Amino acid sequence: MGLLDGRVAVVTGAGHGIGRGHALELAKEGAKVVVNDLGTTLSGEGEGKDADLTVELIEQRGGEAVANYANVTDFDAVGGLIDQAVTEFGRLDIVVNNAGIARDAAIWNMTEADWDAVIDVHLKGTFVPTHHAVNHWRALNKKGEDVSSGRIINTTSGAGLTGNFGQANYTAAKMGIAAFTMTVSLEVFKLGVTVNCIGPAGATRMAASIPGAGIEAKEPDEFDEWNPMDPSLSSPVVAWLASDKAGHVTGQIIRAVKDEIVLMQPWSNGPSIKKASKRWEASELTALMNADLFNCRAPGLRY
């Protein structure tokens, strides 16, 4: 008995890296998997049938999977991806939005194309499958069907939640995905569908591209024992979130890095100052802001 017996999942960007790890894990837990991948380079160029590699691995291990080569930003093609899950396997329960690219550059060197491509694949590439999947579940729900097995699992990153030099495009997209997760979780709450976000890590080609990190890119199936760089270490959390056992968990941002699972806290109010229904004067703010908001008396310090 697997946690996901009878479930059908779509995993985007599952030809390599972290997405491949998720697809293998979901299949191991009994789900049938549509393995989506456009087969691009790290910077999002070209196309290929890289999804086939993951399908083969799943089949070799006794699972069921089919490949899909759609670009996650292509609205109509992703409608086809959602339809494919239903026509091939009879239903859709789980969408893992994982596909991603990187085009790192400090803001002064970042081109318009670098910005657009990264925002497009991560942010629009999360919106489009979510939109189609939710419409699929809403239509079933209107016919009286129970769609509470519906699960959306998005992908953020530690860098996106805290900021990282050279990644204005990537971090903006990843923080945006966290906000998207929280909003959509509210919108689909009544359907019983959950929407959560995972922050993974691992020695993929994306991680290996970080200058000076000294990381060698490897696929999850190249690790046969526990290794802190294995890109599939967050996959059990994805499988759990996808299961019935996590039906009460929604709108959450969870990082799963190495052997640690961390619940991220959403933005919350910090220290504040108030002025009894009067407009602030800019000139009075220096002392108050430094003392009461930034807890310092040295205006030279940066916060």
Ligand SMILES: NC(=O)c1ccc[n+]([C@@H]2O[C@H](COP(=O)([O-])OP(=O)(O)OC[C@H]3O[C@@H](n4cnc5c(N)ncnc54)[C@H](O)[C@@H]3O)[C@@H](O)[C@H]2O)c1
């Ligand atoms: N590797 C890490 O340490 C790390 C850390 C935090 C978050 N992430 C996130 O995890 C996800 C997977 O990254 P990875 O490290 O496995 O990278 P990866 O490059 O190994 O895999 C990404 C996959 O996405 C596919 N892809 C790219 N653009 C696509 C598109 N438009 N449509 C469909 N597929 C597309 C690629 O072909 C590739 O197979 C990304 O969202 C990434 O931002 C990775």
